[in-house]
Amino acid sequence: MKTVLTHLLLFLSIVLSAQTPYPQITNIPGRNATCLDGNWKYIVDVYNTGAMDYRANPIPDRSSFFADRSFYSNQKVLVEYDFDYAKEIAVPGDWNTQRPELYYYEGAVWYRTKFDAEPKQGSRYFLYFGAANYETVVGLNGRRLGSHEGGFTPFNFEVTDRLKEGDNSLVVNVDNTRRMDGVPTVNSDWWNYGGITRSVYLVETPETFIREYSVQLKKGSQGVIEGWVRLDGPDAAASVNVSIPELKVSKTVTADASGLACFEIDAKPVLWCPENPKLYEVTLSSGADKVSDRIGFRTIETRGDKILLNGKEIFCKGISIHEEMIGGAGGRANSMEHARALLAEVKAMNCNFVRLAHYPHNENMIRAAEEMGIMVWSEIPVYWTISFDNPDTYANAECQLTDMITRDRNRANVIIWSVANETPLGESRLRFLGNLISKARELDPTRLVSAAMEKVEKPGRMLTVNDPLTEIADLISFNQYVGWYDGTPEKCDDVTWTFDIKKPVIVTEFGGGALYGRHGDVDQRFTEENQEYLYQKNISMLDRMPGLAGTSPWILKDFRSPKRMLGGIQDDYNRKGLLSEKGERKKAFYVMQSWYGTK
Ligand code: GCB
Secondary structure: OHHHHHHHHHHHHHHHHHHOOEOOOOOHHHOEEEEOOEEEEEEEEOOOHHHHHHOOOOOOOHHHHHHOOHHHHHOHHHHHHHHOOOEEEEEOOOOOOOOHHHOOOOOEEEEEEEEEEOOOOOEEEEEEEOOOEOEEEEEEOOEEEEEEEOOOOOEEEEOOOOOOOEEEEEEEEEEOOOOOOOOOOOOOOOOOOOEOOOOEEEEEEEOOEEEEEEEEEOOOOOOEEEEEEEEEOOOOOOEEEEEEHHHOEEEEEEOOOOOEEEEEEEOOOOOOEOOEOOOEEEEEEEOOEEEEEEEOOOOEEEEOOEEEEOOEEOOEEEEEEOOEOOOOOOOEOOOHHHHHHHHHHHHHOOOOEEEEOOOOOOHHHHHHHHHOOOEEEEEOOOEOOOOOOOHHHHHHHHHHHHHHHHHHOOOOOEEEEEEEEOOOOOHHHHHHHHHHHHHHHHHOOOOEEEEEEEOEEEOOOEEEOOOOHHHHOOOEEEEOOEOOOEOOOOHHHHOEEOOOOOOOEEEEEOOOOEOOOOOOOOOOOEOHHHHHHHHHHHHHHHOOOOOEEEEOOOOOEOEEOOOOOOOOOOOOEEOOOOEOOOOOEOHHHHHHHHHHHHO
């Protein structure tokens, strides 16, 4: 009996470990990693032919199909043989903007790349994906490694026992079919770009290695750097050294049996701020492992209705951004160059803040913003009407939140974690978001946590936010479209804003649409003049808003959305950008530029 049970448990643990990615390894740029980006073979699998061997046994749902480990080897002939005749597509990249026939495609695509490796005795190897949208199944050398759900967060699988000397074959199935219970759900106002949208790496580490760490100013202090390092491997109770040469700081601590080493160091760093985005070279080493990072130090807190950066009041002069490149094919942005091009426009608008909507953007974007002195609001795609009653949906959202915080917790410019956007009020939603906020604070007690909420109208032309979430969140942050979805721009002159609680107010969205180059009267919708007027009216309203601590109008650049069907004007683009999709500035851009110039 005992052996049967032991075998059963062993089997279960193999199946489970093959399913779930390994805990996230952070700071890939600071490690020994080989980039596997390039042109990969691809096969579009509209009817899921890769699963056809299962016709005899009806598949109850896709997740159980993916959970069946044997499918991968059954399909070996298909995936290995057919790829030799397949065409190529760039990784990273969405498939929609690379192939005209895949522009609207939602479904499965198989990818394959081959790469050489020389696995060393005593090293461990991991395959790391920056992101792939939405469900990804990964196999190496004919065996399935596991799967991942969620389109905007990194995941990695250990391949130490699967990597071969010489030629290796990596096969990936990415499926961007929208799901009712997914995060996001089936309905959203952006393009559901599919594919391996961020870089892929083969990461090499020693047997025991530094998996993740946190290095930042102690909360409430500007003279103590605190943090922790998590070691992973057979000798996890080892010593760890943290050094910041420019501050003449070097400290060695010993990890406990679980591999966790905590430290505190007295130091007086020059503080990171938009005017001086100072970063320090930090080196963490333990045994054979050494990881370098560039880290900034700052404090962020609220007092009454003010946001304080390094103890001083700051106004967040922001703009919202989707992860789409300026110009080119206009698909998912992923490189440092894409990030810098977007952020150059942000700087030109006199901003010091961006709202990276509505999902975690790629790491290049956060790092480029940090170097350029731009603060960040970072969000997970808990958007509109996701399934708040479904525990699996919650688990998925919490996992995305955890992965976002794990990846970016050492970035000084990230000041706000957002757990949602415009979600309809209700008990299960409040529980869901309340739990996410608690989780965010448990993982990171140093930053502000909020969500983009919605406004309501009270009698007497009064506007407010009547959401119980404002009691839990650190901010009163909300979207409002007075003058666009809500009346004409003149309505801005008539309304009065009031808030019951004293917390900093951030207007996370406002604005309206205009087609670049379309001109007319101020009351003619979709003209640059109308958008300019709408912005002028909104700004004079915002100047009267109590507790206003920042804004991030909607949005930097026109972005693709299949919900935008007005021919000749929208043509699959949400036109609320202050720039066209090519990067041409509309008149309203200059309204924001001059308003922020005075702030
Ligand atoms: C919103 C949403 C955003 C939309 C925007 C719009 O409130 O948060 O995702 O794109 O409105 O343009 O309607």
